[in-house]
Each structure stands twice: as C-alpha cells, then as structure tokens.
Amino acid sequence: MKPDIIIGIDTGVKTGFAMWSTKEKHFTEVSTIPIHNAILKLEAMRIEGVSMKVRIEDARLRTWFGKVDKDNQQGVGSVKRDAKILEDYCKDKGIDYELVAPKNNITKIDAAYFAKLTKWTGKTSNHARDAGMLVFGY
Secondary structure (H helix, E strand, O other): OOOOOEEEEOOOOEEEEEEEEEOOEEEEEEEOOOOHHHHHHHHHHHHHHOEEEEEEOOOOHHOOOOOOOOHHHHHHHHHHHHHHHHHHHHHHHOOOEEEEOOOOOOOOOHHHHHHHHOOOOOOOHHHHHHHHHHHOOO
C-alpha cells in the first residue's frame, strides 16, 4: 500500500525537506530547515499516525569523488553523519525509509526549471529542490 505522504530529505548544514502528497499528487512543503526540525516534523507525523515514507539522500552511497579539499571533506563528513542519524531515527521509530544515492536523484536544478517542472511556486533553495526531486511524482 502506498503511503499518503512521501518525504524527501537532502542532508547537510542546510537540510532540504519536501513532502509530496501521493493522493493529491502535489507538494505540501518544499523548504530548507535545520536537521533537528526535520526530525521533529517526522516525529509529529509519526505520533499523529500519518502514513509516510522517507527518502534520504545518502552521501555514503556515493561511489565517485572529484577534487575535494579539506573544508569539503569536513562537509561531506557531516552530510554522511546526518544521513546516518536520520537512518537510525527512522529505524528506531519504525518509519518506512529508503536511502538514495546522489547519482539516483536529479540535483542542482535551478528555481525556474523546478517551478516549471513541479508547479511549486514557493521560494526554494538548491537543498529544498534536491529534497523535492527525491519525491516528485512518487
């Protein structure tokens, strides 16, 4: 049975968070929030009994690496840690989740193309759009 809500999370210092209604076939949220707020939203929906699935972009599944300087290495480390935190949270709470390799998601699209493609007219960051593409059309 398909869940009512699919949630996409693009981990990072600025966490992308998107919710897609599978019944209404549109986004109910596309935003950029701190990771702790993403977890609080998941917890509130879990407590309310919302039927949901979480799709987490997981840099640990990345198999290719370009030039990475020391600052970027630290950033990649925190993104991987955040994905692990979300995975552990979902596992502990019995929330249906899926880890998605970055190569299996359309990323880094501009706001105009995202709006044209998805019909979402709200303001978005590249993190929010990446989260949105994890769930768009699910």
